[in-house]
Amino acid sequence: MMNRHIKKVAILGSGVMGSRIACHFANVGCEVLLLDILPKEPNDTEKSKGLTLESKAVRNRIVNEALQFALTSNPSPIYRKSFASRIQTGNFEDDMAKIAEVDWIIEVVIERLDIKQQVFANVEKFRKPGTLISTNTSGIPIHLMLDGRSEDFKKHFAGTHFFNPPRYLPLLEIIPTKETAPEIIDFYMSFGSKILGKKTVLCKDTPAFIANRVGVYSIMALFHTVEEMDLTIEEVDKLTGPVLGRPKSATFRTCDVVGLDTLVHVANGLKENCPNDEENALFEVPSFVQKMVDNNWLGSKTKQGFFKKTTDTDGKKVYLALNLKTMEYEPSKKVSFPTLELTKAIDDLEQRTKMLFMGMDKAGEFYRKTFGGLFAYVTNRIPEISDDLYKIDDALKAGFGWELGPFETWDILGFKQGKELVEKAGKKLPAWVDEMEASGFTAFYKTENGKRLYYNQQSKSYEIIPGTENLVSLQALRASNKVWGNSDTTLVDLGDGILNLEFHTKMNTIGGGVIEGINKSIELAEKEYKGLVISNTGANFSAGANVGMIFMMAAEQDYDELNFAVKTFQDTMMRVRYSNIPVIVAPHNMALGGGCELSMHSDKVVAHAELYMGLVEFGVGLIPGGGGSKEFAKRFSEELKEGDIKINRLRERFLSIGQAKVSTSAYEAFDLGYLRTGTDEVVVSREYQLTRAKAAALELANKGYIAPKREKNITVLGQEGLGIIYVGANSMKSGHYMSEHDQVISEKLGWVMCGGDLSENTLVSEQYLLDLERKAFVELCQQRKTLERLESLVKSGKILRN
Structure with a gap:
């Protein structure tokens, strides 16, 4: 089978699905041609500008407005704003000939068979033989679309049904017809899972598929x-x-x-x-x-269905729910x-x-x-x-x-x-369920040798789930390969000398049990293994340090205990950084606070594309205390080049923490300074992430891993930087953009990032910065307003702005 590469894709139809599918192909690096119909006539705004139906702006209005609407929607369909430049727009009349240059054509027009058939007849005029062609229909039988189509078209055609929103919902149903060539089905399945990061499911051409x-x-x-x-x-x-x-x-x-x-x-x-x-x-x-x-x-x-949002006489939001007996809306009740x-x-x-x-x-x-x-x-x-x-x-x-x-x-x-x-x-x-039971099989799934098997009712036996033969799965290894565990963590042998540490606390927060797990796993890996991966199968990688624990110590004024807890966290992060084995962190979804700091201290991050990463301690009246503030000062120092405008660079780094910025994707985490260009990488497939993380640990180990040296030459700006930060915080406070307490926190963060009150640019060690960071953290815990913020988060889950 020849290799097939998808560099350019044409999406026909720019509605809600079409524009968002276009964005997702742009996300993974493809060039996209997005086309739609011509408007019937110029609208009033266009007419007032003297534009006619011949003007390009008018001809492409439908497609351009649809794409703009998608790009400004929330949550965003695109990983990074700049990726939108990979999408070129046009219309079916002027630009259809351009589909001759693409590798895959996807039809996403209205759900009407006659219209789809007209579009395909038009496609046949320009499509070059061998080009993939598929439909995103969610309900029309796929085989009905082949009427009057050429043999080459039929061979390369299938249903590729994305679920909305395509960036976030992982399902991609692949529906071949009897005419689709087997190697084309395989390609759709493989490209969908590896490149688009989808869970590809092969379906039959039955109503509504699976x-x-x-x-x-x-x-x-x-x-x-x-x-x-x-x-x-x-x-x-x-x-x-x-x-x-x-x-x-x-x-x-x-x-x-x-x-x-x-x-x-x-x-x-x-x-x-x-x-x-x-x-x-x-x-x-x-x-x-x-x-x-x-x-x-x-x-x-x-604006109304089973639920309706409205406002009361005081202008407060009220949620109403439909009473199915009376068909009247009533205030939504707690259940x-x-x-x-x-x-x-x-x-x-x-x-x-x-x-x-x-x-x-x-x-x-x-x-x-x-x-x-x-x-x-x-x-x-x-x-x-x-x-x-x-x-x-x-x-x-x-x-x-x-x-x-x-x-x-x-x-x-x-x-x-x-x-x-x-x-x-x-x-x-x-009958097959009774036959299964009669044969002594009483489970639909089982795990064997680290692989997950399912019951195949045709062969009447268990078989490995196709496509997972080479995947590393924690779910399948957990029971048989557990090496160590405590109530908050489990250490699993992934094979080939690589261990995996997973957390299973609420929201995977980091407390004493997780800290013990990290230290124990490094200790064991240094003795008998080649490397360590830290990843888990929870909904989120980690929501950060256990705020409840910090609040309790602060509220009881147990500052020595608090200082010790923060130092233990810092020491653990430094152990991750300077261990004798490579440590790979594989975060997904939320990686906040301590979860972000853990990632920042690894040898390499293998991030899932859906990564919402950030140092968010500011929101609870604190600064990052697990090495995050230190790490930003260190990275700022490494980025300084001759002739660089230091203050602008410092401001950027400072604002990531000072505004508690959270990335909306892994790609944005690079822009915010949480991930390192050239070191860290992104995987679009969640299913493949652990397999890649294990391989990355092995690559580093097999090269002959040597622990990095502790950093002693970090450039800090001292008073030069402090002046800028203090002035900035003061003007933000004067302009009512931040509270008095926010100003206090900003100044503490600036103090750490600039290395304290030094009269000139100075070289300092990591430990020096960690000590400053910890001191500032504990001092903030002694402030009443920080306690109020911590209490609000612990008791109501809400961030308090005081």
Whole structure:
């Protein structure tokens, strides 16, 4: 098979999906040609400027406005603002010929078969043979689009269904037709996962493919359960949100975001196109949903759906929820169930899930009822929508943000209990489940030799999940390869002499147990291994130091104890930096405060592209105290070049911490100074991140790793820098941009970064800066306003500005 390289991509259609898919291809380094239709005539603004339909600005208005709207939306579809320059815009009439130069053409126009066929007929005029061509349809059968197309077109064509927003939702469904060449299917699967960072799932050309078929079934089943069990929409969202390992938007808020019209459209399509589906009747739209559609209460796009945001007479925001019986909006109510209260303290999702199903209240009943139906539904979809059960789990996890797929949940509950739930729900299981049990198999997944296996109902045996053969998986290694652990951390042997330390505290915060884990893992690695990776499978890498612990010590005025705790943290970070083995940190999502400091002291960071990294201590009235302030002073010194305008450079570095800036992607973390150009790297695939981090540790070890020397020649600016920082802080305070207390913190940070009150530029050691940093940190903890900020965060989770 010849090598295929994707340098340039054409996206046809610049709507919500098209413009955002264009941004994601730009994110990974591709050049993008984004095209859309011509407007029918100039608008009033254009006419007032004397522009006509011949003017380029008018001809490209639709595409340019769509792209601008995407680029200014929040959260941003682009990793770094400058990446938008990789996207060129145009229109179907003037620029279609340019698709002859691209490597892949993706159609993202309106969901109408006739329009898609017109676009493809036009594409055939200009597409060069061998170019990939795909459609982002979410519902139209893929094979119907091939009418009248050439053999070469058919061979290279497939469905590539991205989920919105394409940057953040990892699912990419690949739907080949009978005509798609096998090597082309393989290419789509591989490029999607390695380069675009997606969870690629191979689907059959069945209505709504995999994720939406099961996801929409799940939502429609819930609509009916709400009526049967007399539940409110707030109750259902509480039961189907984070407690179950699902997004905060849960069920009804998700419907509002997606749009009720879209949901009804898919449900109607399934009702019509799946006559043999045993749950066909469930796709009937309930009367309350139909009424909402008739009223144009479609969700976020019409400013009201199941929820509505409004303001009261005092101008305060009020959240209203729809009462499904009266169809009136009422103030949203807090919800509580005894079962949920019992599981509050359980962080481990598997343990919590078991408890939820044991509940003797309405919540427990709800879980048993809904999952009985779900287990039956997914087993009956094999082999209709997929030959393999793991694809159904993968699609729901990556497309709907579920942490556990249906088959994984069933495994947690136990095979027998899952079957009982199905029977109680009055549903039937397919023959293959009974055959599986008769053969003595009572789990859908198992791990063996560090690999995850699934039950293949065709071969009636366990097989490695395809595509994971060469991936390093903590989930698969944890049970068999544990080397050491305490209540907050686990040390796992990844093979080839590399260890992995993972945290499992709440939000992966760093307290005494994690510090012990870091020191122990370095000690063990130095004795018997080649290197260490620090990574975990939590929702976030680390939300930083344990603020509650700092607050307690500060509130009790136990300053010696606090000083000792900060010194222990600093010493641990320095141990990471100067150990005799390479230490690689692989952060993802939030890496704040101490999580950021840990990354900054590693030999190399292998970051996931979705990285929200920052030194945010300022918000709780402190400065970074785990080596972060020192590290910024050190990096400032390393960046100083002859003739550099030192003060501008110092200001940039100072503001990253002083404004508690958090990167919106790993690429932005380089701009803010948290990641190092030339040393640290970014991986777009979360699934591949640990494999790459392990390889990076081995590369450094096999080169012959020598620990770096402790830094003694760091240039600090002393009074020259302090003057600038003090003047800057004073003017910010005078202009009411910061409070008096913010000014105090700014001056403390400046004191550390400039090396204190030195009369000239001076060379100092790292230890000198660490001592200054720790002293400033402890002094700030003695300030009443810092205590108030710490207390606010600990008790309410809110940042206080005082």
